[in-house]
Amino acid sequence: MGEDMTESEQRVALITGCGKENGIGAATAQRLARDGFIVVVSDVAAAGVDNDQSVERAGGGWQGLDTLVARIEANGGTATSLTGDVSSEDGAAHLVAGAIDAYGRLDVLVNNAGAPHGQDRGQIEDVPLSAWEAVMAINVRGVFLMTRAAVPHMKKRGYGRVVSMASVAGLEALPERAAYCASKAAVIGMTRSLAYDLAPHGVTANCVCPGSIRTDRAISSTLRAGWTDVDEGLAERAKFIPVGRHGRPEEIAATIAHLASEDAAYITGQAIAVDGGGLPASAF
Numbered sequence: 296m297g298e299d300m301t302e303s304e305q306r307v308a309l310i311t312g313c314g315k316e317n318g319i320g321a322a323t324a325q326r327l328a329r330d331g332f333i334v335v336v337s338d339v340a341a342a343g344v345d346n347d348q349s350v351e352r353a354g355g356g357w358q359g360l361d362t363l364v365a366r367i368e369a370n371g372g373t374a375t376s377l378t379g380d381v382s383s384e385d386g387a388a389h390l391v392a393g394a395i396d397a398y399g400r401l402d403v404l405v406n407n408a409g410a411p412h413g414q415d416r417g418q419i420e421d422v423p424l425s426a427w428e429a430v431m432a433i434n435v436r437g438v439f440l441m442t443r444a445a446v447p448h449m450k451k452r453g454y455g456r457v458v459s460m461a462s463v464a465g466l467e468a469l470p471e472r473a474a475y476c477a478s479k480a481a482v483i484g485m486t487r488s489l490a491y492d493l494a495p496h497g498v499t500a501n502c503v504c505p506g507s508i509r510t511d512r513a514i515s516s517t518l519r520a521g522w523t524d525v526d527e528g529l530a531e532r533a534k535f536i537p538v539g540r541h542g543r544p545e546e547i548a549a550t551i552a553h554l555a556s557e558d559a560a561y562i563t564g565q566a567i568a569v570d571g572g573g574l575p576a577s578a579f
């Protein structure tokens with residue numbers, strides 16, 4: 296912490312992958328700000344990076360992280376933004392150090408960034424090595440690097456919450472997603488091991504495993520599956536979800552907020568599905 300910095304009394308949360316208006320990251324940042332956290336919102340690019348069939352972008356004046364900070368501040372919260380690549384050692388270090396420099400502490404890390412999907416989807420013989428590597432670099436190495444950078448600070452303070460976005464894809468089989476399923480299973484395995492190591496230090500580590508949530512990612516998946524009308528495609532896929540609809544980013548944010556709270560001190564090493572009761576592989 297710089298000499299002119301005073302330590303905040305409010306808890307501070309750093310969230311990755313916040314650049315898209317309809318994303319889980321932006322919803323989480325707004326929820327944590329409402330719950331009283333100072334939030335540091337981040338992404339590799341200010342307005343996020345596209346999935347291969349992205350369509351619902353930048354409506355209503357959305358300009359990415361700056362707009363998100365403005366909305367949080369307009370609601371009485373405190374926020375700042377940083378850009379950085381979670382998959383690079385320097386990028387991850389920059390994000391964690393930036394949050395600590397800004398507010399003097401870091402209590403919560405939400406590893407939400409996810410690799411854009413596209414070429415990683417398909418039969419394994421059609422998946423280029425570059426697509427496998429991109430998925431592993433962002434989804435797995437990114438969680439490793441961000442957590443590795445944040446944990447020493449949390450241990451020193453004897454308090455911390457690490458919440459990483461896995462997926463139901465890390466818990467069950469989904470077709471034509473070998474790289475994505477492997478990456479999310481890796482996040483769950485990493486989290487379970489971390490939970491052991493961090494428990495004596497007052498730091499918990501958990502995963503949230505969303506089912507199909509109506510974000511750029513799910514919309515892109517629907518278009519990729521051959522639907523031209525997004526709402527029609529989503530409605531058809533939702534018939535297989537027991538709750539009868541896709542999840543909302545705010546519903547994932549609510550579970551993240553609980554795991555990020557002091558109330559969740561006795562929950563660690565878990566992979567919690569938030570999936571409307573399960574989505575069988577046949578629906579993808």
Ligand SMILES: NC(=O)c1ccc[n+]([C@@H]2O[C@H](COP(=O)([O-])OP(=O)(O)OC[C@H]3O[C@@H](n4cnc5c(N)ncnc54)[C@H](O)[C@@H]3O)[C@@H](O)[C@H]2O)c1
Nearest residue numbers: 312318319339343344380381408409462505507508510512
């Ligand atoms: N939407 C769903 O149905 C669903 C289901 C299960 C899991 N998830 C997971 O939830 C998380 C959020 O996904 P989403 O649905 O909000 O949409 P998304 O996948 O479009 O958002 C991912 C965000 O990560 C950012 N990102 C990509 N590469 C990055 C990098 N190298 N460094 C930093 N940020 C980077 C993107 O710019 C984007 O803003 C992802 O980890 C995803 O795998 C989503």
